[in-house]
Amino acid sequence: MAEPFSTAAAGIALLSNLKHLYIYLKDLKDSIKSVHDDVDALQKEVLSVQELSESIEQLRDRLHRRPSSNAEQMKQLVGLSKPLESMSADIRLCHLKLRDVYGADPKRGAWESFKERNKYKDVEPAIHTLRSSISNNREKIMIWMQSINIGKLDFVYEDLMIKLTNLEKANEAAKALTHNVKRNEHFAIPKAVESHYLGRDIELSDLEEALWPKTQVQNHQQKRNVVYGVGGSGKTQLCGKYAQKFLNRYWGVFWIDGASEDRLKSSLISNVAEKGGVGKNHEAALHWLSNQDEDWLLIIDNADNPNVDLVDFFPQGANGHVLITTRNQDCTYGNIGSMAFSGMHESDTNELFVRVAKVAKSPENKQHMSDILKELGYLALAVVAGSTINQGYCTLEYYLTYLQRVWRGKLSERKSSGWSHNSEKAREGRVEAQFDLSPLAIKDRGTQAIKRCDKQDEIASKDAPELLKTFAYMHREKIRFRFLKVCAENARKERAQNESDTRLMSSTTHSWSQYLGQHTASTVLPDVLRAANAIGKLDEDRFLRAMTYLRSYSLVSYDEETESWSMHPLIQRWAREGYEYNPGEHHVWCIAAATLISSCITLTEDSDGDEELMRQLWPHVDAVTERQDALNTRITENRLGRNKWYPIMDWEPKPHLLQMFAKFSKIYATVGQYGKADKLQRDVHCALETMRGYEDVRARGMTIFWARTLWALGKADEQANLLEKLLDNCMRIFGPDHRETHVASIKLADARLQQGRVIEARTLCDRSVPGLERLCSKEDKQTLDALNIHAMAIPVDWARIMSPDHVDTLESRQRFYAASFWDGDQDSHREAEQGMSEILELLEKKLVPEHPLTLLSMLYLARIKVELRNYDGAQKLFYEGLPIAERNLDKDHMGILFCRYHIGRMRVRQGLWREA
Incomplete structure (x- = not known):
C-alpha cells in the first residue's frame, strides 16, 4: 500500500x-x-x-x-x-x-x-x-x-x-x-516592456506566424518584417514584447537605433560588436552576426529617415530575423510582409486607460472615456500619458476640454510659423498637445506645494521641466545616473586644479590640458546640477524627486539594471521642438546638455583611464553635436533673414566652448572615432593658434593632442609637419635648452620614426633626453615619454606613477619589448613574447581590437614570434589583425603597409619566395 x-x-x-x-x-x-x-x-x-x-x-x-x-x-x-x-x-x-x-x-x-x-x-x-x-x-x-x-x-x-x-x-x-535549444546568451534591448502593456495579441500572433511559420518553406532566407505606423502607436513596445515572449527561441536579441546612419553605426558597435568582442566597428558587428549558426533577432528601431539605406545594415547570409519599426509607410525592406500600426483596439485602449488613469468603470465615465480615446487616436503612448487624470490635475469630465484648448493654441502658434498641416501631423499634434498637459500639471503641483509650504516638492516641480529639456538634446536611451554624479565631482576637481594653476601661473612647465581646464565649463545647466557643481556633490534625493515627477507622467522610463532613464522618440521630439518655439531657448538647453556631457570629462593629467565612461558618453556626444549643428544653421538663417543689408559677424570662440570641443574630441579619440576627433581638434587648434599663438601653452598642447590623432589616422607627413612647426616656434620663443623645446623635439622624433627616418629620430632623442633628465626629474611624465620613444624606458617607472594596466604603462612596456628586435637574443625574445602577449590581452579589454595601439601590439607580437620561428602563431596574428586594420584605416595607412612588409619577410624566412 x-x-x-x-x-x-x-x-x-x-x-x-x-x-x-x-x-x-x-x-x-x-x-x-x-x-x-x-x-x-x-x-x-x-x-x-x-x-x-x-x-x-x-x-x-x-x-x-x-x-x-x-x-x-x-x-x-x-x-x-x-x-x-x-x-x-x-x-x-x-x-x-x-x-x-x-x-x-x-x-x-x-x-x-x-x-x-x-x-x-x-x-x-x-x-x-x-x-x-x-x-x-x-x-x-x-x-x-x-x-x-x-x-x-x-x-x-x-x-x-x-x-x-x-x-x-x-x-x-x-x-x-x-x-x-541553447539558452539565450545575449539580450540587449534598451528597456523592459511597460508593466501596463496589454493588447496587440493578434499582431503578436501574426508576427510569430510570419517569423516562425508552422509549415516550413523550402527557400531558406533571412526573414525581415516591417512594423510601420504613426509615432506613439506601440510599434517599439510590440517588438519588445515579442523579444521577451520568445526570448528562448533566440541565441541573441539585439536592438539598434535606426534614426540615422551615425546612430545605426554607433548602436551596432555598442549593442552588438562589444557583446561579440569584435571591437568598435559596425561592419565587424554585422560580420560577427552573419557568421553565427544560431537563431538571432535584430530589431532596428525608429528607422524613419528615407535617405538611409538599411540594406547596408543587414547582416549577410540567410540566417536570423530582422524587425524594423518606422513611421515611413513606404518602407519596403520587409521580405515576409509588413504590419501597419495605428490606434489600439477600442476594448484594449479602454482597459489601458482605466489602468493608468485609475477611473471607475461606471456608465457615467464610459462616454467620457470614449470621447477622450477617440480624440487621442487610440494611441498607446497618448493613453499612458493620460496619467494626468490619475495625478489629479484635471477630472475625467473636463480632461478633453483642457486637451483641445492646448491643441488649438499649439496649432495657431505653428501655423504662424509656417507649419504645414496634414492628417498624420495633426494626429501626432493632438498627442503632443496631450503631452503639454504634463508640464502644466507639474507646475500646478508646484503651486499646491507652495500653498502647503512643502519646499521639497516646490523645488522638484521646477527641476523636472529643466531636466526634461536638457535630456531632450541627449541620446534618448541610457541617460545614466552616473553622468549626473560624475559631473558634480569633476566640477570640484577642476576648481582645485584651477586654484593650483593660479598659484603657478608664472611657470610654463604645466600641460596644455591644465591651462585649457582653467576656463570652467558653461554654467548653463539645470539648477539641480548648478547647485551640485557648487558643492562638488549631487543632491541625489532632490534629483530623484524631480525624476519621479517626470516618471509619474510617463515622460521618462527607468531601467534599474543600468541605472538610467530613457525617453520615447515622440516625447523627446516634443520636449525638444514642441515644448518651446524660440530657437534661442532651444540653444540654451542644447548648451546645457552639451555642458552636462562635457563635464563628465576632465582635461587633467590623471583623467585618462575610464574608457568605459567614454564609451557610455559617445552616443550622447553624437546626439548633442548633431543637434547643435542643426540649431546653429537655423539661428544663422534667422539672422540672415532679419539683416539683409549688412554682413553677419561671428564673434571670437569662447574659451569654455573650446574646452567643450576638446573634451568631445577626447571621447571620440578614446572610442576610435578618429575622423570626428580630427575635425574638432583641427577647429580648436586653428582658433588657439590664431587667437593665442604658440606662446600660449594651450596652443602648444592642442598641437601635440592633434598630432596623436593624425598618427592614428596614418597621416604621418601632416603629423610631422605640424610637430616640426611646433619645434621651430619653441626654439624661437624659449631657446634650445628649455623643457618645452625638448618636449616638442621628442614628439617630432616619434613622428620621424613613423616616417621611417630613424637616424633623424635618434639624433633628436640624443639631444633632448639628457636635457629633460637634467631639467626635470627622471620620474617626470615627459621624461619617461622621451625614454619610451628612445626605446630605453623602464616599464616599472610608469607602473609606479600610473598603474600597471594604465594605457601609458602598457605603451611603455610595448616599446621596451620592441627593442628586442634589434638588440635581443632568443632568451630576451621569449621574455618579450610573454610580456607582449599580456599587453595585448589588456589592450583588447581596455581599447578593443580596432584601436591603433592594439593593432600595433598584435604586429609587435607577430614580429617576435617570427624571430622565435613560431610561424603559425605569427601568421595567425597577422591575418587576424590585417582585416581589422583594413576595415578601420585607409588601405595605404603606414601600419597596413608595415604589416604586409613583415608578412613578406616571414615568407622569405619560410622559403616561400613567390608568395613573399
Missing part, C-alpha cells in the same frame, strides 16, 4: 505549495497594483489547480476508506503521483525565485513598487516554466483520475492509455527540444 501513501503525500505537498504561492501572488499584486498579464494569468491557473487538488483529496479519502490490492490500480496510483510531484516541485521553485527577487514580504511603498515592476524580467522565465508545467501536468492528472474512477471499463481505459502515451511522447519530444 505504499503507492496510495506516496500519492497522498504528493497531493498534500502540492496543496501546501499552492496555498503559499497563491497568498504570495496576491500580496505582490496588491503591492504593485498594475501587474503584468502573466502574473494575473498565473494566479488564475494556481486557483484552478487548487480546485483540482481538492478533487485529489476526495479521491485519496475514498481510496483510504476502500483500499485495494489490484495491480492495475497500483499502477494508476503510481502514474498519478508522478505529475503531482513534478508540479509541486515546479511550484516550489517558482515561489523560491519570486521570494529571491521580491523578498519574503512583497508589500512595498510606491517607489519600491516601481522598482519591483522593473524586476519582472528576472522572474519571467520561472513564471513561464511554471505555467507550462501546470498546463502539461494538469491534463495528465485528470487522465489518471478518470482512469482510477472508471476502473474496470477496459475500453475507456485503453483509450485513456493511448491518449496518455501520446501526451507523454509529445512531452518527451518537447523536453528533448528544450534541451537541444
Whole structure:
C-alpha cells in the first residue's frame, strides 16, 4: 500500500505549495497594483489547480476508506503521483525565485513598487516554466483520475492509455527540444516592456506566424518584417514584447537605433560588436552576426529617415530575423510582409486607460472615456500619458476640454510659423498637445506645494521641466545616473586644479590640458546640477524627486539594471521642438546638455583611464553635436533673414566652448572615432593658434593632442609637419635648452620614426633626453615619454606613477619589448613574447581590437614570434589583425603597409619566395 501513501503525500505537498504561492501572488499584486498579464494569468491557473487538488483529496479519502490490492490500480496510483510531484516541485521553485527577487514580504511603498515592476524580467522565465508545467501536468492528472474512477471499463481505459502515451511522447519530444535549444546568451534591448502593456495579441500572433511559420518553406532566407505606423502607436513596445515572449527561441536579441546612419553605426558597435568582442566597428558587428549558426533577432528601431539605406545594415547570409519599426509607410525592406500600426483596439485602449488613469468603470465615465480615446487616436503612448487624470490635475469630465484648448493654441502658434498641416501631423499634434498637459500639471503641483509650504516638492516641480529639456538634446536611451554624479565631482576637481594653476601661473612647465581646464565649463545647466557643481556633490534625493515627477507622467522610463532613464522618440521630439518655439531657448538647453556631457570629462593629467565612461558618453556626444549643428544653421538663417543689408559677424570662440570641443574630441579619440576627433581638434587648434599663438601653452598642447590623432589616422607627413612647426616656434620663443623645446623635439622624433627616418629620430632623442633628465626629474611624465620613444624606458617607472594596466604603462612596456628586435637574443625574445602577449590581452579589454595601439601590439607580437620561428602563431596574428586594420584605416595607412612588409619577410624566412 505504499503507492496510495506516496500519492497522498504528493497531493498534500502540492496543496501546501499552492496555498503559499497563491497568498504570495496576491500580496505582490496588491503591492504593485498594475501587474503584468502573466502574473494575473498565473494566479488564475494556481486557483484552478487548487480546485483540482481538492478533487485529489476526495479521491485519496475514498481510496483510504476502500483500499485495494489490484495491480492495475497500483499502477494508476503510481502514474498519478508522478505529475503531482513534478508540479509541486515546479511550484516550489517558482515561489523560491519570486521570494529571491521580491523578498519574503512583497508589500512595498510606491517607489519600491516601481522598482519591483522593473524586476519582472528576472522572474519571467520561472513564471513561464511554471505555467507550462501546470498546463502539461494538469491534463495528465485528470487522465489518471478518470482512469482510477472508471476502473474496470477496459475500453475507456485503453483509450485513456493511448491518449496518455501520446501526451507523454509529445512531452518527451518537447523536453528533448528544450534541451537541444541553447539558452539565450545575449539580450540587449534598451528597456523592459511597460508593466501596463496589454493588447496587440493578434499582431503578436501574426508576427510569430510570419517569423516562425508552422509549415516550413523550402527557400531558406533571412526573414525581415516591417512594423510601420504613426509615432506613439506601440510599434517599439510590440517588438519588445515579442523579444521577451520568445526570448528562448533566440541565441541573441539585439536592438539598434535606426534614426540615422551615425546612430545605426554607433548602436551596432555598442549593442552588438562589444557583446561579440569584435571591437568598435559596425561592419565587424554585422560580420560577427552573419557568421553565427544560431537563431538571432535584430530589431532596428525608429528607422524613419528615407535617405538611409538599411540594406547596408543587414547582416549577410540567410540566417536570423530582422524587425524594423518606422513611421515611413513606404518602407519596403520587409521580405515576409509588413504590419501597419495605428490606434489600439477600442476594448484594449479602454482597459489601458482605466489602468493608468485609475477611473471607475461606471456608465457615467464610459462616454467620457470614449470621447477622450477617440480624440487621442487610440494611441498607446497618448493613453499612458493620460496619467494626468490619475495625478489629479484635471477630472475625467473636463480632461478633453483642457486637451483641445492646448491643441488649438499649439496649432495657431505653428501655423504662424509656417507649419504645414496634414492628417498624420495633426494626429501626432493632438498627442503632443496631450503631452503639454504634463508640464502644466507639474507646475500646478508646484503651486499646491507652495500653498502647503512643502519646499521639497516646490523645488522638484521646477527641476523636472529643466531636466526634461536638457535630456531632450541627449541620446534618448541610457541617460545614466552616473553622468549626473560624475559631473558634480569633476566640477570640484577642476576648481582645485584651477586654484593650483593660479598659484603657478608664472611657470610654463604645466600641460596644455591644465591651462585649457582653467576656463570652467558653461554654467548653463539645470539648477539641480548648478547647485551640485557648487558643492562638488549631487543632491541625489532632490534629483530623484524631480525624476519621479517626470516618471509619474510617463515622460521618462527607468531601467534599474543600468541605472538610467530613457525617453520615447515622440516625447523627446516634443520636449525638444514642441515644448518651446524660440530657437534661442532651444540653444540654451542644447548648451546645457552639451555642458552636462562635457563635464563628465576632465582635461587633467590623471583623467585618462575610464574608457568605459567614454564609451557610455559617445552616443550622447553624437546626439548633442548633431543637434547643435542643426540649431546653429537655423539661428544663422534667422539672422540672415532679419539683416539683409549688412554682413553677419561671428564673434571670437569662447574659451569654455573650446574646452567643450576638446573634451568631445577626447571621447571620440578614446572610442576610435578618429575622423570626428580630427575635425574638432583641427577647429580648436586653428582658433588657439590664431587667437593665442604658440606662446600660449594651450596652443602648444592642442598641437601635440592633434598630432596623436593624425598618427592614428596614418597621416604621418601632416603629423610631422605640424610637430616640426611646433619645434621651430619653441626654439624661437624659449631657446634650445628649455623643457618645452625638448618636449616638442621628442614628439617630432616619434613622428620621424613613423616616417621611417630613424637616424633623424635618434639624433633628436640624443639631444633632448639628457636635457629633460637634467631639467626635470627622471620620474617626470615627459621624461619617461622621451625614454619610451628612445626605446630605453623602464616599464616599472610608469607602473609606479600610473598603474600597471594604465594605457601609458602598457605603451611603455610595448616599446621596451620592441627593442628586442634589434638588440635581443632568443632568451630576451621569449621574455618579450610573454610580456607582449599580456599587453595585448589588456589592450583588447581596455581599447578593443580596432584601436591603433592594439593593432600595433598584435604586429609587435607577430614580429617576435617570427624571430622565435613560431610561424603559425605569427601568421595567425597577422591575418587576424590585417582585416581589422583594413576595415578601420585607409588601405595605404603606414601600419597596413608595415604589416604586409613583415608578412613578406616571414615568407622569405619560410622559403616561400613567390608568395613573399
